[in-house]
Amino acid sequence: MAKQVVTRTYTASIRNQQQVSDDLDSLGFAASKLWNIGRWTISRVWDEIDYIPEHDELTAYLKSHERYDDLHSQSSQRVLQELAEAFNGWYGKRRNGDTRANPPGYRKHGDDHPRSTVTFKAAGFKLDTQYDRVRLSKGSNLKEHWSDFILCEYQTRPDVDLSTIESVQQVRAVWTDEEWELHFVCKVEIEVSESPGEKTVGVDLGINNFAALAYEDGHAELYPLNCLKQDDYYFSKRIARCDDADSKQATRLHQTKSARRTHYFHTLSKHIVERCVDEGVGTVVVGDLSGIREDEENGESKNWGKHGNLDLHSWAFDRFTDLLEYKAEMEDIVVEQVSERDTSKSCSCCGRKRDANRVERGLYVCDNCGAVANADVNGAENIRQKVSPSLATDGVDETQNVSSAHQNLNRSEDGDRSNGWLAQPSTFLFDKETGVFAPQEQVTS
Numbered sequence: 001m002a003k004q005v006v007t008r009t010y011t012a013s014i015r016n017q018q019q020v021s022d023d024l025d026s027l028g029f030a031a032s033k034l035w036n037i038g039r040w041t042i043s044r045v046w047d048e049i050d051y052i053p054e055h056d057e058l059t060a061y062l063k064s065h066e067r068y069d070d071l072h073s074q075s076s077q078r079v080l081q082e083l084a085e086a087f088n089g090w091y092g093k094r095r096n097g098d099t100r101a102n103p104p105g106y107r108k109h110g111d112d113h114p115r116s117t118v119t120f121k122a123a124g125f126k127l128d129t130q131y132d133r134v135r136l137s138k139g140s141n142l143k144e145h146w147s148d149f150i151l152c153e154y155q156t157r158p159d160v161d162l163s164t165i166e167s168v169q170q171v172r173a174v175w176t177d178e179e180w181e182l183h184f185v186c187k188v189e190i191e192v193s194e195s196p197g198e199k200t201v202g203v204d205l206g207i208n209n210f211a212a213l214a215y216e217d218g219h220a221e222l223y224p225l226n227c228l229k230q231d232d233y234y235f236s237k238r239i240a241r242c243d244d245a246d247s248k249q250a251t252r253l254h255q256t257k258s259a260r261r262t263h264y265f266h267t268l269s270k271h272i273v274e275r276c277v278d279e280g281v282g283t284v285v286v287g288d289l290s291g292i293r294e295d296e297e298n299g300e301s302k303n304w305g306k307h308g309n310l311d312l313h314s315w316a317f318d319r320f321t322d323l324l325e326y327k328a329e330m331e332d333i334v335v336e337q338v339s340e341r342d343t344s345k346s347c348s349c350c351g352r353k354r355d356a357n358r359v360e361r362g363l364y365v366c367d368n369c370g371a372v373a374n375a376d377v378n379g380a381e382n383i384r385q386k387v388s389p390s391l392a393t394d395g396v397d398e399t400q401n402v403s404s405a406h407q408n409l410n411r412s413e414d415g416d417r418s419n420g421w422l423a424q425p426s427t428f429l430f431d432k433e434t435g436v437f438a439p440q441e442q443v444t445s
């Protein structure tokens with residue numbers, strides 16, 4: 001076994017939620033307000049001199065703003081940094097010719113502010129692993145005479161022990177739509193296997209198939225959300241039948257629903273990593289879903305969020321990606337995130353991109369080469385090709401990889417990758433009887 005230092009994010013629940021939630025709410029709202037002030041400032045500078053300020057310029061400019069002192073200075077700085085990153089991301093998309101990309105929006109729902117994530121860096125938190133407590137600093141505006149910090153009692157998963165961890169670098173307070181939770185960002189030394197595979201697999205995360213996998217050798221797998229959908233429907237109905245939305249019974253149902261969801265994500269990520277080990281995969285390529293977050297900030301979550309009875313938020317995908325990374329690392333499998341740009345619009349066989357409606361009953365049909373593929377698998381294959389083009393010639397530089405792969409594929413007309421495999425992925429279902437994922441034909445439900 002070899003040793004490797006990696007960054008890990010551990011999620012923890014807050015045991016004294018009731019005592020701290022008002023204070024965390026204030027910080028979360030303050031972060032949204034500061035975001036909006038930054039957003040407005042950027043608009044003004046942009047209108048005046050046609051220039052988008054960088055985060056350090058933004059920080060220098062807003063440091064004396066009253067709202068800057070609502071949070072610890074490092075936390076405020078991080079909000080403006082996120083804003084600048086979001087602008088850079090959008091600007092990059094525009095530069096690449098994506099004219100429909102929207103700039104990051106204001107964080108507002110009518111007159112209300114959403115609870116933004118608040119990040120605490122080294123000077124902003126104090127961790128007491130003996131008593132499982134962490135002190136989170138407030139900004140000077142929100143300090144009261146008797147308390148200038150929030151004392152959270154946390155509970156990590158049983159297999160995580162923060163006292164054994166070399167360094168906790170950041171703490172984030174994250175609102176999950178139900179309650180606040182803490183994310184500890186840590187540097188950890190892990191043991192990794194020394195014989196990782198060399199193949200790649202592309203993963204497309206979505207709301208019909210939670211995951212579609214396209215392997216390098218051409219086979220594909222689908223993981224539909226059947227079980228979560230049924231679960232959500234069942235629990236939503238029971239919650240709706242509760243007399244009082246804040247009652248003990250309703251709270252318990254919410255907790256059960258959320259625990260079952262977490263279990264599903266754990267089981268699925270574990271299953272995918274096991275499949276990767278079996279298939280000799282060394283690199284998992286996942287679409288970066290930050291574009292979805294931007295849409296949500298604009299208040300229009302498009303096709304995401306509510307989907308039928310399923311209410312999946314982008315943090316669920318983030319969390320799943322974290323879990324996948326965590327489990328992959330132990331097998332020395334790398335998880336790479338790439339932009340999802342054009343991955344649903346392009347044909348993974350010939351590379352032809354089109355803006356027209358991409359799918360017909362879940363199939364991607366290419367007018368150019370005639371390939372027919374499951375739309376999610378086509379997306380996954382495009383994602384995979386961003387890192388490892390099939391049949392690529394050696395020494396092509398990364399920016400050319402995708403197009404040269406397509407040329408190569410175009411040349412090999414023997415049909416080994418077109419039609420067939422992309423259209424007929426094998427489907428794995430979550431089997432409630434056994435609690436594991438199994439091929440569709442083996443699941444009785």
Ligand SMILES: [Zn+2]
Nearest residue numbers: 347350366369
């Ligand atoms: Zn094509």
